[in-house]
Amino acid sequence: MAAQIDSIEVKGIKVPLIFEQDTRLPLVNTQIVFTNSGSITDTKKAGLAKFSAKLLNEGTKKLGSNGFADKLESRAIHISASTGTETFVLETSSLKDEFTNAAKFLAKLLKDPNYTEEALSKVKTMTIGSLSRKENDFDYVASNELKKLLFPNTPLAQPASGTVQSVKSIDLEDVKNFVKEHLVVSRAIVVVGGDVDRAEVKKNIAKILNTLPKGKSEPLPHFRASDKPKESILKRETKQAYIYFGSPYNMAVNDEDYYKARVATFILGTGGFGSRLMEEIRVKRGLAYSAYARVHVSKSSSYLNGYLQTKLDSMDEAKKTVVNVISEFVHKGVSEDELEQTKKFLLGSEPLRVETMSQRLQRTFMDYYKGFPLNHSELELKKIKKLKLKDLNDFIKKHTEILEQSFAIVTK
Incomplete structure (x- = not known):
């Protein structure tokens, strides 16, 4: 069947659901997309959105990074967080029979993220190392410089991953505040496809969304590229x-x-x-x-x-x-x-x-x-x-x- 638009009502909000059933393989893929929650929101510290996604990929506080990963691996479940310019995405993929468990693990992750100094330090070290290596990636350097020329004094002018200095300044409170403000029901759009029944999707996704605050949706800013050649x-x-x-x-x-x-x-x-x-x-x-x-x-x-x-x-x-x-x-x-x-x-x-x-x-x-x-x-x-x-x-x-x-x- 072709993809269809439906909705899931949570906390008085009708969250859009894009759904396609495909029974050819016993697999299910789920994305919860949060709008106006990507790197364009990095108005105070460059790279915070992407850094927050990386920290969510460190599992739960109770199980830790390795423990959470082992639990997922034993059931062939994949969970990841990522960001674009405008969106923040939580994604799960699993076998059909593990869809309910995948939803439960994602709910656990959102209830108990690994907000520890150890996880923070690990993500900082990896991010700073990556940024340091990119200093000699001249495509990366030139691309970022062009963005500065086209979109001066805007979030688009800074690297989505931040700079070494901005990443060093990020602390746990920054991540907690970002997640609390942006991973909210009012910004969510759900995308699900695979060998799964729509009613089952609604029931399991509703449980995940209910772990999130209602929050509020903000209009996305638009930035016009400079028309002054530089x-x-x-x-x-x-x-x-x-x-x-x-x-x-x-x-x-x-x-x-x-x-x-x-x-x-x-x-x-x-x-x-x-x-x-x-x-x-x-x-x-x-x-x-x-x-x-x-x-x-x-x-x-x-x-x-x-x-x-x-x-x-x-x-x-x-x-x-x-x-x-x-x-x-x-x-x-x-x-x-x-x-x-x-x-x-x-x-x-x-x-x-x-x-x-x-x-x-x-x-x-x-x-x-x-x-x-x-x-x-x-x-x-x-x-x-x-x-x-x-x-x-x-x-x-x-x-x-x-x-x-x-x-x-x-x-x-």
């Missing part, structure tokens, strides 16, 4: 130049024209060897092994970004080529052949994007989260199929804001 050059001991670029992209998350942006961006920089950037930068000039550009449209931001690596002595030429390719793209649009090839790929590869239950659930969740109807993805494909060249080029020419490129470059 450049930041970071000097490092490197044999390559890492060029990251980005600009605003004026589009709302529920914009009905998003399918046009999807087609346009594929032609510009997402479509691999067929894209404009790859053609000009790699094929014609041999400046880089790969070059990409993508559009990110979410509730909290909307922007275009891209990246490439090139030789140190061809850095200026590569940067100039990026500017020229995007300028020509905006002013002259695309060709009929480019449009038709893109249609063939997007329509032809669609089955690969929905072949697993998790893919279908994720798509249904995103459509619901963005405020679209359940059949939105199907309608979007039909629009892509009917898209005319003139309509696409008119759309491309309207988005002159992508010409306002900022660059973050790591070089020697």
Whole structure:
């Protein structure tokens, strides 16, 4: 059966339930997604949301990290916490016969997290070690620098994992307050798929949600990318130049024209060897092994970004080529052949994007989260199929804001 929308009433709140029954394998996957609870909420200490998720992965206070993990392993149950920019996710997966036990273990974790100095110290050590290693990951360095240029003085300008300094400053009270404020019934959306009955899902998930405070939902902030072109050059001991670029992209998350942006961006920089950037930068000039550009449209931001690596002595030429390719793209649009090839790929590869239950659930969740109807993805494909060249080029020419490129470059 296809994914459907239902609800679970807990503490006077109707928590949305996205459910798909699939009896082909005796497995069940559950996600409880908390909105406006990801790294975008890190307004005081960078990395707190992700750090809180890592601490929840340390099991319960009663059993400890290893004891809790052993209990789960003995029943082939997996429980994890993770964060995105806008969301905090609790996920469980298990065999069909262990679904009720998986729900019980998750409820135990939420009632008795491992809030100990030992667990805190362990997570700090691991996080700081990871951040220290990333200082020599120049893709990571350039990407973070670009975010600073595009979203200055906002949570989006800081690394989702935080900095060494911010992580050192996190204490147990910070984590407790984060979890208490964000892991609440009023922010929850439940996503369940597998060989399980809907009534059983509702009964078990309700028990989990009842362990959480009712809380309150907060509107998600939206941050506009800077339209003032900037450049930041970071000097490092490197044999390559890492060029990251980005600009605003004026589009709302529920914009009905998003399918046009999807087609346009594929032609510009997402479509691999067929894209404009790859053609000009790699094929014609041999400046880089790969070059990409993508559009990110979410509730909290909307922007275009891209990246490439090139030789140190061809850095200026590569940067100039990026500017020229995007300028020509905006002013002259695309060709009929480019449009038709893109249609063939997007329509032809669609089955690969929905072949697993998790893919279908994720798509249904995103459509619901963005405020679209359940059949939105199907309608979007039909629009892509009917898209005319003139309509696409008119759309491309309207988005002159992508010409306002900022660059973050790591070089020697």
